[in-house]
Amino acid sequence: MPLRSWATPLMIGSFLVMAVTGILIFLHLDSGLNKTLHEWVGLVLLAAAAAHVALNWRPFTLYFRRPLARVLIGAGALALALSFIPVSGQGSLTPGKVFAALGSARIETLAELTGQTPDAAITALEQAGVTGALPETTVATLAKGDRARQQAILATLFAANPAGPPMNPAAPPS
Numbered sequence: 001m002p003l004r005s006w007a008t009p010l011m012i013g014s015f016l017v018m019a020v021t022g023i024l025i026f027l028h029l030d031s032g033l034n035k036t037l038h039e040w041v042g043l044v045l046l047a048a049a050a051a052h053v054a055l056n057w058r059p060f061t062l063y064f065r066r067p068l069a070r071v072l073i074g075a076g077a078l079a080l081a082l083s084f085i086p087v088s089g090q091g092s093l094t095p096g097k098v099f100a101a102l103g104s105a106r107i108e109t110l111a112e113l114t115g116q117t118p119d120a121a122i123t124a125l126e127q128a129g130v131t132g133a134l135p136e137t138t139v140a141t142l143a144k145g146d147r148a149r150q151q152a153i154l155a156t157l158f159a160a161n162p163a164g165p166p167m168n169p170a171a172p173p174s
Helices: 003-026 034-055 057-065 067-082 095-103 107-113 118-127 139-143 147-159
Strands: none
Touching (some): 003 034, 107 147, 118 147, 139 147
């Protein structure tokens, strides 16, 4: 099968998937297999891009002669380089950090956060098909490294008491 017949269509198709799933992930609207699809199709996009560049090598090299193209390519390279600089300090709370903290929390702690008893939280997990939970077990232990399972376990715990924890206005902030 000639390169020309599949390189550009594969590039277009994989770009479409990457664009839509990337926007969904950015807006925290992803569901199902969006993130997994985004990660794997990213590899397909790389292969498609390599094939597309090979197919269009001469026009590709001509871009490096144009000042605007060099600036844009350089800006992309600079942005990539800067993305490896660690960001720290106060105010850098991200959903990933919160999710990691919840994942390392014990069931009894999460039960308290959601206004349940540890027994009620464990019962909710068992009804959702999660077995082996004890008050001192962490979500990460129950999920066995599976992030989707960890998210499902947390969703079960937080959905078990939709009213949320009881508010105590007299309690001082911690």
